[in-house]
Amino acid sequence: MKSVSAEQLVKIYKKGNVKALDGLSLDVEEGTVLSVLGPNGAGKTTVVRILATLLSPDSGSATVAGIDVIKHPEKVREVIGLSGQYAAVDEILTGWDNLVMFGRLYHLSKSAAIKRAEELLERFSLTESARRPIKTYSGGMRRRLDLAASLIVQPKVLFLDEPTTGLDPRGRQEMWEVIEELVKGGVTLLLTTQYLDEADQLADDIVVIDHGRVIARGTSDALKKEIGGERLEVVVEQSQIARTMELVTRVSGAKATLDEGLRQISSPVTQGSSALIEVLRSLDEEGIHPLDIALKRPSLDDVFMSLTGHGAEEAVAAESGKKSKRGRS
Amino acid sequence: MKNAISDAMVITRRQLLLLFRVPEVLIFSTIQPVMFVLLFRYVFGGSITSGQPGGYVQFLMPGIFVQTVAFTLAGTASGLAEDMTKGLIDRYRSLPIARSALVFGKTLGDSALNIVVLFAMGLAGFIVGWRPDSGIMKITFAFLFLLAFGYSLSWIGIFVGLSAKDARVVQNISFLTTFPLTFLSNAFAPTTGMPRPLQYFAEWNPVSTVVAACRELFGLTNQFGATAGSFPSQHPLMMSLIYMVAIMAIFIPLSVRKYTSAGKS
Ligand SMILES: Nc1ncnc2c1ncn2[C@@H]1O[C@H](COP(=O)(O)OP(=O)(O)OP(=O)(O)O)[C@@H](O)[C@H]1O
Ligand SMILES: [Mg+2]
Numbered sequence: 001m002k003s004v005s006a007e008q009l010v011k012i013y014k015k016g017n018v019k020a021l022d023g024l025s026l027d028v029e030e031g032t033v034l035s036v037l038g039p040n041g042a043g044k045t046t047v048v049r050i051l052a053t054l055l056s057p058d059s060g061s062a063t064v065a066g067i068d069v070i071k072h073p074e075k076v077r078e079v080i081g082l083s084g085q086y087a088a089v090d091e092i093l094t095g096w097d098n099l100v101m102f103g104r105l106y107h108l109s110k111s112a113a114i115k116r117a118e119e120l121l122e123r124f125s126l127t128e129s130a131r132r133p134i135k136t137y138s139g140g141m142r143r144r145l146d147l148a149a150s151l152i153v154q155p156k157v158l159f160l161d162e163p164t165t166g167l168d169p170r171g172r173q174e175m176w177e178v179i180e181e182l183v184k185g186g187v188t189l190l191l192t193t194q195y196l197d198e199a200d201q202l203a204d205d206i207v208v209i210d211h212g213r214v215i216a217r218g219t220s221d222a223l224k225k226e227i228g229g230e231r232l233e234v235v236v237e238q239s240q241i242a243r244t245m246e247l248v249t250r251v252s253g254a255k256a257t258l259d260e261g262l263r264q265i266s267s268p269v270t271q272g273s274s275a276l277i278e279v280l281r282s283l284d285e286e287g288i289h290p291l292d293i294a295l296k297r298p299s300l301d302d303v304f305m306s307l308t309g310h311g312a313e314e315a316v317a318a319e320s321g322k323k324s325k326r327g328r329s
Numbered sequence: 330m331k332n333a334i335s336d337a338m339v340i341t342r343r344q345l346l347l348l349f350r351v352p353e354v355l356i357f358s359t360i361q362p363v364m365f366v367l368l369f370r371y372v373f374g375g376s377i378t379s380g381q382p383g384g385y386v387q388f389l390m391p392g393i394f395v396q397t398v399a400f401t402l403a404g405t406a407s408g409l410a411e412d413m414t415k416g417l418i419d420r421y422r423s424l425p426i427a428r429s430a431l432v433f434g435k436t437l438g439d440s441a442l443n444i445v446v447l448f449a450m451g452l453a454g455f456i457v458g459w460r461p462d463s464g465i466m467k468i469t470f471a472f473l474f475l476l477a478f479g480y481s482l483s484w485i486g487i488f489v490g491l492s493a494k495d496a497r498v499v500q501n502i503s504f505l506t507t508f509p510l511t512f513l514s515n516a517f518a519p520t521t522g523m524p525r526p527l528q529y530f531a532e533w534n535p536v537s538t539v540v541a542a543c544r545e546l547f548g549l550t551n552q553f554g555a556t557a558g559s560f561p562s563q564h565p566l567m568m569s570l571i572y573m574v575a576i577m578a579i580f581i582p583l584s585v586r587k588y589t590s591a592g593k594s
Contacts, residue, residue, distance in 0.1 A: 080423065
């Protein structure tokens with residue numbers, strides 16, 4: 001059964017006349033995780049806000065837990081949890097205050113609200129800072145509290161808009177663990193992110209969007225196959241380039257390419273780490289000492305490169321609509 | 330409906346909690362009007378002849394009370410604008426609560442702040458010689474009247490706060506409108522000295538009618554300070570009530586609607 005389904009959503013912001021969504025469709029199977037992956041300005045927040053009844057689309061339709069978001073927004077609000085892109089908690093109040101207040105707004109009795117707040121603080125490792133104002137919290141703590149606030153009443157469908165943007169690696173890791181636990185608990189999750197590894201880690205399915213359209217969708221494995229796997233990159237002295245090119249091509253079995261300016265040779269590889277070792281060994285035998293050598297996993301930028309023909313950075317600058325090639329949809 | 334009321338009360342509590350968590354807000358919102366009481370009492374008190382037995386301070390206090398509650402508008406507006414920019418409003422709007430609960434709760438919470446501030450001002454006034462002599466009933470009624478005026482203005486504040494995007498802009502706009510309005514009135518000096526057209530404006534100004542109504546309730550004669558014979562100067566109490574009802578009749582539905590659709594387009 002589909003827990004979330006959006007059909008041909010179009011949203012034009014009157015201010016600036018921006019077409020933020022351009023016929024976007026997606027759906028999330030019950031109990032699974034869908035990651036909406038896209039660069040800045042792709043329309044991720046817009047989609048989430050429409051599904052969470054905060055915004056009305058100009059056309060198209062959407063249902064959440066089988067309820068029409070446009071016709072019955074108040075019913076949708078009873079079954080969803082939302083943690084927006086920017087933590088929406090009361091800075092001045094303490095973590096405890098915030099959660100108890102939201103509990104009351106979910107119509108829990110006073111004692112139930114307090115009990116729930118304490119459970120959640122415990123679960124998100126915030127018990128120790130519960131009595132401090134949010135403004136003294138780190139970015140990661142704030143995000144966790146924000147997430148806790150969206151879980152006061154176990155939601156059927158949870159929306160997380162860029163839950164780890166702005167967190168350091170440790171905060172990110174902690175957030176991932178929290179999210180994975182939630183998913184184990186059976187919640188249906190729609191999460192947006194700019195990071196491929198995040199989508200990879202957390203999601204069953206991924207839709208890649210750009211300029212308000214879906215440009216690719218599939219499981220993370222399928223997408224990766226499409227984009228191509230890891231690449232080996234070697235930088236050497238000018239005089240050693242030719243020899244290195246040969247070596248790398250031999251090991252990887254695919255033609256190596258050269259970036260002349262950077263003196264960087266790169267080639268797709270299948271068995272990343274063993275290819276790296278083999279190239280290093282061969283270079284050593286030849287007496288070539290690389291200035292830099294690295295194994296690169298496909299980044300979001302590569303996804304965009306291969307799917308749209310332009311990088312993630314350019315996607316922001318580019319005017320909407322022109323270049324996006326439609327993916328399988 | 331029952332839920333809508335209890336939701337509004339939760340928001341009201343939140344507004345009050347904010348005051349406890351940042352006592353500076355409460356302290357400064359109290360100090361400023363108290364300072365005004367002292368400044369006006371001692372700086373102008375000697376030179377403005379109010380014709381009141383008991384001196385200028387009897388005339389002044391209702392004026393400062395009204396000026397202070399008039400600034401509820403600015404407080405509500407900038408508080409709300411701040412919540413809007415922080416994305417807090419999105420959270421509230423994604424909760425299964427009545428859309429009106431938040432705005433009702435906020436206006437009530439800001440009125441609760443007024444209770445504290447008015448109390449402190451009354452005390453300061455008493456210390457510097459303010460002696461209302463109309464009896465406890467009328468005095469209590471006067472304070473309720475002031476709170477009601479502040480409450481109705483906070484609905485304009487909600488509307489302003491929802492309309493603008495930046496909390497500082499909101500603060501400036503509401504300050505720049507409220508400040509002249511409180512001075513183009515009978516709050517601090519009789520209107521008699523003003524040029525004729527201004528005098529009419531001042532007498533129709535809701536600030537003046539509420540001030541005059543309070544003066545009446547606090548037992549002052551010649552409550553209006555002066556009269557150009559206009560209708561509001563003859564019937565300040567009734568006129569003030571009309572103003573308050575009109576403000577709420579216009580701004581409650583406007584604000585609730587605006588809040589419901591905020592960010593939707
Ligand atoms: N309130 C608004 N008014 C006008 N334009 C807007 C508004 N909100 C978003 N936009 C525009 O709509 C487009 C999509 O924005 P959206 O916020 O959905 O992107 P996003 O994928 O969430 O980006 P980010 O990764 O930066 O959060 C962008 O071009 C943005 O500038
Ligand atoms: Mg966004």
